Amino acid sequence: MTASTFAAIPRRVRPISPDDAERLVNVSPADWRSPKPRSVYHLLVLGAGPAGLAAARAAAALGAHVALIERHQIGGDCLNDGCIPSKSLIRTGRLLADMRDAAHFGAVPPAEMVFDFRAAMLRMRRITARISRTDSAMNLAREGIHLFFGTARFTGADSVDVDGLPLRFKKALIATGSRSMLPDVPGLAEAGFLTNETVFNLQVLPRSLLVLGGGPLGCELAQVFARFGSRTLISHREPLFLPLEERDAAQMVSDALARDGVEIHLNSTATKVWMEGGQKVVELVNDGNTATTRVEHILTGIGRVPAVQGLNLEAAGVAYDAAAGVHVDDFLRTSNPRIFAAGDVCLKHQFTNTAAASARIVVRNALFLGRERMSALNVPWCTYTDPEVAHVGLYVKQARQQRIPVKTFTIPMHDVDRAIADGEEDGFVKIHVREGSDQILGATIVARHAGEMINSISLAMVAGIGLRELANVMQAYPTQGAAIRQAADAYLRTRLTPLKLKTARRWLQR
Amino acid sequence: MKAATFRANSVGRSAPIALADEQMLDQLQRSAFEYFLKQTNARNGLVADTSRVGSPASIAVVGFALSAYPVAVERGWIARDDAVHRSLTTLRFFSASDQSGALMSTGCNGFYFHFLDVHTGLRAWESELSSIDTALLIVGMLTAAAYFSGATPAETELRQLANALYERVDWQWAQHEDHDDHAVAQGWKPESGFLNYGWQGYNEALVLYALGMGSHTHPLTSASFEAWTVTYQWENLYGIDFLFAGPLFVHQFSHAWIDFRGIRDRFMREKNCDYFENSRRAAKVQRQYAIRNPRGFAGYGQDCWGLSAGDGPSVEPRMVAGRRQAFYGYAARGAPWGPDDGTITGSSVVASLVFAPEIAWPALRQMYARAGAEQGRYLHAAGFNDSAGATSDVDGTSGAKASWICEGESGLDQGMIVLMIENFRSGLLWRLTRSIPCLRAGLKRAGFRGGWL
Numbered sequence: 001m002t003a004s005t006f007a008a009i010p011r012r013v014r015p016i017s018p019d020d021a022e023r024l025v026n027v028s029p030a031d032w033r034s035p036k037p038r039s040v041y042h043l044l045v046l047g048a049g050p051a052g053l054a055a056a057r058a059a060a061a062l063g064a065h066v067a068l069i070e071r072h073q074i075g076g077d078c079l080n081d082g083c084i085p086s087k088s089l090i091r092t093g094r095l096l097a098d099m100r101d102a103a104h105f106g107a108v109p110p111a112e113m114v115f116d117f118r119a120a121m122l123r124m125r126r127i128t129a130r131i132s133r134t135d136s137a138m139n140l141a142r143e144g145i146h147l148f149f150g151t152a153r154f155t156g157a158d159s160v161d162v163d164g165l166p167l168r169f170k171k172a173l174i175a176t177g178s179r180s181m182l183p184d185v186p187g188l189a190e191a192g193f194l195t196n197e198t199v200f201n202l203q204v205l206p207r208s209l210l211v212l213g214g215g216p217l218g219c220e221l222a223q224v225f226a227r228f229g230s231r232t233l234i235s236h237r238e239p240l241f242l243p244l245e246e247r248d249a250a251q252m253v254s255d256a257l258a259r260d261g262v263e264i265h266l267n268s269t270a271t272k273v274w275m276e277g278g279q280k281v282v283e284l285v286n287d288g289n290t291a292t293t294r295v296e297h298i299l300t301g302i303g304r305v306p307a308v309q310g311l312n313l314e315a316a317g318v319a320y321d322a323a324a325g326v327h328v329d330d331f332l333r334t335s336n337p338r339i340f341a342a343g344d345v346c347l348k349h350q351f352t353n354t355a356a357a358s359a360r361i362v363v364r365n366a367l368f369l370g371r372e373r374m375s376a377l378n379v380p381w382c383t384y385t386d387p388e389v390a391h392v393g394l395y396v397k398q399a400r401q402q403r404i405p406v407k408t409f410t411i412p413m414h415d416v417d418r419a420i421a422d423g424e425e426d427g428f429v430k431i432h433v434r435e436g437s438d439q440i441l442g443a444t445i446v447a448r449h450a451g452e453m454i455n456s457i458s459l460a461m462v463a464g465i466g467l468r469e470l471a472n473v474m475q476a477y478p479t480q481g482a483a484i485r486q487a488a489d490a491y492l493r494t495r496l497t498p499l500k501l502k503t504a505r506r507w508l509q510r
Numbered sequence: 511m512k513a514a515t516f517r518a519n520s521v522g523r524s525a526p527i528a529l530a531d532e533q534m535l536d537q538l539q540r541s542a543f544e545y546f547l548k549q550t551n552a553r554n555g556l557v558a559d560t561s562r563v564g565s566p567a568s569i570a571v572v573g574f575a576l577s578a579y580p581v582a583v584e585r586g587w588i589a590r591d592d593a594v595h596r597s598l599t600t601l602r603f604f605s606a607s608d609q610s611g612a613l614m615s616t617g618c619n620g621f622y623f624h625f626l627d628v629h630t631g632l633r634a635w636e637s638e639l640s641s642i643d644t645a646l647l648i649v650g651m652l653t654a655a656a657y658f659s660g661a662t663p664a665e666t667e668l669r670q671l672a673n674a675l676y677e678r679v680d681w682q683w684a685q686h687e688d689h690d691d692h693a694v695a696q697g698w699k700p701e702s703g704f705l706n707y708g709w710q711g712y713n714e715a716l717v718l719y720a721l722g723m724g725s726h727t728h729p730l731t732s733a734s735f736e737a738w739t740v741t742y743q744w745e746n747l748y749g750i751d752f753l754f755a756g757p758l759f760v761h762q763f764s765h766a767w768i769d770f771r772g773i774r775d776r777f778m779r780e781k782n783c784d785y786f787e788n789s790r791r792a793a794k795v796q797r798q799y800a801i802r803n804p805r806g807f808a809g810y811g812q813d814c815w816g817l818s819a820g821d822g823p824s825v826e827p828r829m830v831a832g833r834r835q836a837f838y839g840y841a842a843r844g845a846p847w848g849p850d851d852g853t854i855t856g857s858s859v860v861a862s863l864v865f866a867p868e869i870a871w872p873a874l875r876q877m878y879a880r881a882g883a884e885q886g887r888y889l890h891a892a893g894f895n896d897s898a899g900a901t902s903d904v905d906g907t908s909g910a911k912a913s914w915i916c917e918g919e920s921g922l923d924q925g926m927i928v929l930m931i932e933n934f935r936s937g938l939l940w941r942l943t944r945s946i947p948c949l950r951a952g953l954k955r956a957g958f959r960g961g962w963l
Contacts, residue, residue: 239707397741407745
C-alpha cells in the first residue's frame with residue numbers, strides 16, 4: 001500500500017472547551033518566551049512526546065544542559081490524540097456495555113438509556129487537561145529544561161535551526177514520533193475523513209462510522225463508537241484483526257466487536273469513496289466480491305509512519321527511510337555518532353512505554369558511556385478493547401522460528417474464580433515457557449483487565465523468575481490475576497513425574 | 511491377480527465389544543453409507559455436499575465416497591463390480607473435466623473447485639479452487655486404487671486414472687510465492703487470485719502436505735511443511751498437553767486415511783507424542799470443556815460434547831444463562847474459545863471412538879439412543895442444539911426444553927462415520943493407505959519416522 005502523511009498540523013489550535021483551553025496552556029502556551037540559548041547543549045531533544053519528555057527530564061535531573069524542541073504540543077500523540085483520550089472514552093463505553101448487561105447482575109437498567117456524547121467528550125477533555133499539568137511547559141522550564149516551540153532542521157552534524165534560531169549540541173536525540181498514515185483510497189481525501197487526531201474533536205455522535213484498518217486503535221475505537229450507539233463498521237485487509245497478536249486473541253477481539261454490534265469486514269479492501277446525498281459511499285472488495293456501504297464518517301485507524309520529513313537529516317548525516325524511519329543500532333545510535341533516536345521515529349513497537357524506555361536508554365548511552373541494548377528490553381503492550389489483549393516477550397511462532405522448544409500453559413478465564421464471579425470470563429492467560437524448563441519466554445493475556453495482569457509477567461521476566469517460583473508467590477484470593485498463579489500450578493503438576501508420585505505415595509504409606 | 515481381502519483384526523481395535531455396541535456401530539456405519547448411494551449422480555459420480563434439495567456436490571465428499579466403497583464391498587453392502595463402476599465413473603469425470611480455470615470450469619492445475627454443480631460438474635456457488643478439498647478427493651482416489659488391485663480392465667483403468675489425476679496436481683503452484691513463507695494457499699479464485707488465507711496453526715492439512723510432498727511430478731518443497739508447523743502451538747489446557755486446535759474435525763480428518771499411531775515428525779518427537787495420541791487428548795479437552803460448560807448451554811456434560819464443523823440453528827439471538835447468545839448457522843465450532851452456540855456435531859463423537867473409546871462410548875450410546883425409534887439421528891444430523899429450542903427467561907433458569915436438530919445430513923459427516931468406524935473395527939483404510947507409495951514418501955519427506963514407516 002502506498003501511503004502519504006498528513007501535512008504539518010498548525011501549532012495554534014482553537015480550544016473547544018474550558019478544559020481544553022487549560023490543556024493548551026500547558027502543552028502549547030501561546031505566549032511562550034523561548035529561553036536564551038546556551039552556546040552548546042549536552043543533549044538536544046527533538047520532539048516533546050513520551051520519548052522526548054522522558055529523555056529531557058532524566059538528563060536534566062542528572063545535571064545535563066537540555067534543550068527540548070516541540071513543533072506542536074507537549075505530550076505528543078499519546079496525551080493529545082491517542083492513549084489518554086481514547087482510554088477516557090473506552091471507560092464510558094464499558095459503562096454503557098455494563099448497563100446493557102445490568103439485568104444479568106440484578107440491576108434493571110432504565111427502559112431508555114440516555115447517552116450524552118457531549119458529556120463524555122467533556123470528561124475526556126477534562127482528563128487530558130489534568131494529565132497535561134504534569135508535563136506542562138512551565139513545569140519543564142522549572143526543571144531546568146530549555147523549551148523551544150518551533151520547527152527544527154538540522155544544519156550540520158552538531159547543530160539545528162529552530163525557526164531561525166541556531167542551537168548547537170554535543171548529543172542529540174530524535175524523538176519526533178510518528179504520524180497517521182492515510183490509505184491510498186481513490187476519493188477518500190475528497191470525501192473527507194477522521195483520523196485518530198481529529199476524531200477526538202467530534203462535537204456530535206456520528207450516526208454511522210466506517211473504521212478503515214483493524215489494528216489496535218481501529219479496533220478500540222470501533223468498539224467504543226458501537227457502544228455509543230453509532231452504526232459502526234470496520235474493514236481490515238487481513239483475515240484477522242490485530243496482525244501482531246496470536247490467532248485466538250485476534251479472534252476473541254473479532255467476536256467481542258461482533259457482540260457489540262460492529263459490522264465486520266475482514267479480508268476486505270476499500271477501493272473507492274465518493275459522496276452521494278451528503279453521505280460517504282465506500283466500495284469494499286472481498287475476494288473479488290464488491291459491496292458498498294454508506295456512512296456519515298470514515299475513520300482511518302490504519303497505522304503510523306515515522307515522522308522524518310522536514311528534519312533535514314541529510315545535513316546531519318543521519319540515515320533513514322520513509323517506512324522504517326531513522327536507522328538505529330541496538331544502542332539506538334544513528335549513523336551520526338552524536339545523534340540518537342528513540343520512540344516511534346525509529347522503533348517497530350510504537351508504544352508510549354517503549355518510547356519512554358528507549359529514551360532512558362539513550363540518556364545513559366549518549367551522556368554516560370552506557371552500553372544498554374534496546375533488544376534487552378521486555379516490552380509489554382496492550383490493546384484496550386473489551387476484553388483487552390496484552391502481550392509481553394516472544395510469541396510461540398517467534399520462539400519456534402528461533403528453534404526454541406516452547407510449551408504454553410493456558411488458563412481460560414472461565415477457570416478463574418474471580419472472573420466467574422465478576423461475569424468476566426472471556427479470555428485466557430497463556431504463558432509460554434522453554435520446554436523442559438520453567439523459563440518464561442512470553443505471555444499473552446486476553447481478559448477484561450489484561451493490561452493490569454500482564455505487568456506481573458513482565459516483572460517475573462525482568463527479575464528472571466520462572467513458573468516454579470511464581471507458584472510459590474502467595475496472591476490475594478480471589479483475584480483475576482490469580483490466573484497467573486494457576487498457570488504456575490499447572491506447570492508444577494507437569495513436573496510430577498510417575499517416579500515422584502510413586503516415591504511420595506511410598507513415603508506416605510511407610 | 512486375486513483382490514486382497516481384509517478382515518476385522520487388531521489393526522483397528524484391540525478390546526472386544528458388547529453385541530449391542532457392535533450392532534449400534536453396524537447400524538450407524540451402514541446408514542451413513544446409504545448417503546452415498548442416495549446422493550450420488552450416477553452419471554458422473556459427483557456426490558451432494560448435503561442432503562438438502564439443490565445442494566451442489568462437494569469434491570471432498572466425493573473423496574469420502576471413493577473411500578467408502580471399499581468399506582461397503584468388505585461389509586457386503588454393495589458388490590465389488592458396482593463399487594468399481596461407481597469409482598470409475600467418478601475418475602473418468604474428473605479426468606475429462608474442464609481444467610481451464612475459467613469462471614465456469616471444474617478446476618485447474620490439477621485442483622478442483624470446492625463445490626461443483628451435481629449435474630454439469632462445473633463450478634458452483636462461485637466457490638474457491640480448494641487445496642484441502644482437492645487433497646481429500648485425491649486421497650479418496652488413491653485409496654480406491656489401493657483397494658481395487660485386481661487385474662480386470664476396469665480396475666486397471668481405475669488405478670491408472672487415479673495415479674494420473676494425482677500426478678496432474680501442481681502442488682507447487684498452490685505454494686504461492688507471495689504467501690506466508692512458502693506455506694500452501696488455502697485456495698484460489700479466478701476472479702481474484704489466491705485467497706488471503708494460508709494454513710496457520712495445526713489443522714486438517716496433514717494429508718494435504720503428505721500428498722503434496724510425496725508427488726514426483728510437482729512436489730511441495732520441504733520448506734512448506736516447516737512454514738506450516740512453525741505456527742503450531744503446544745499447550746497445557748485443563749491439565750492436558752496437546753497440539754492445539756479448537757474444532758474436533760481438525761484432529762480427525764487426515765486420520766480417516768492415515769494411521770498416525772507411532773509415526774512422528776520432528777515436532778511430535780520433540781513433544782514425545784504422536785498425532786493419533788494428540789487427537790485422543792483433543793477429545794478429552796472437549797469433554798473437559800463440556801463439563802465446565804462456561805456458557806451454560808443445555809445438555810453439555812461429560813457425555814455430551816463434540817464441537818466441530820457443522821450446521822447449527824440460524825435463529826434470532828436469545829438469552830442463554832444470562833447472556834445474549836447469537837446462533838451461527840454453519841460454522842467450524844471449537845473448544846474452548848468457540849465459536850460455541852450450544853451446537854454439537856455428533857459425527858465428531860463417532861470419529862473420536864477410534865482415539866478415545868473410554869470417553870467416546872458413553873457419549874455415543876447416549877446420543878444414539880436419544881431419538882428413540884430414529885436411533886442414531888443425533889449422530890447423523892449435521893448438528894443439534896439443546897439451547898436454541900429452549901425458552902428461558904433472563905437468568906436462564908426456566909423454560910421448556912426443545913432440542914433443535916438439523917433436518918439435513920452432511921456428506922462429510924457420513925463419510926467420517928463410515929471411515930472412522932471402519933478404522934475402529936478393522937483398520938481397513940489405514941492399511942490401504944500404508945501401501946500407497948506417494949503417501950509414504952510424502953510423510954518421510956515431512957520428517958515422519960518410526961512405527962509402520
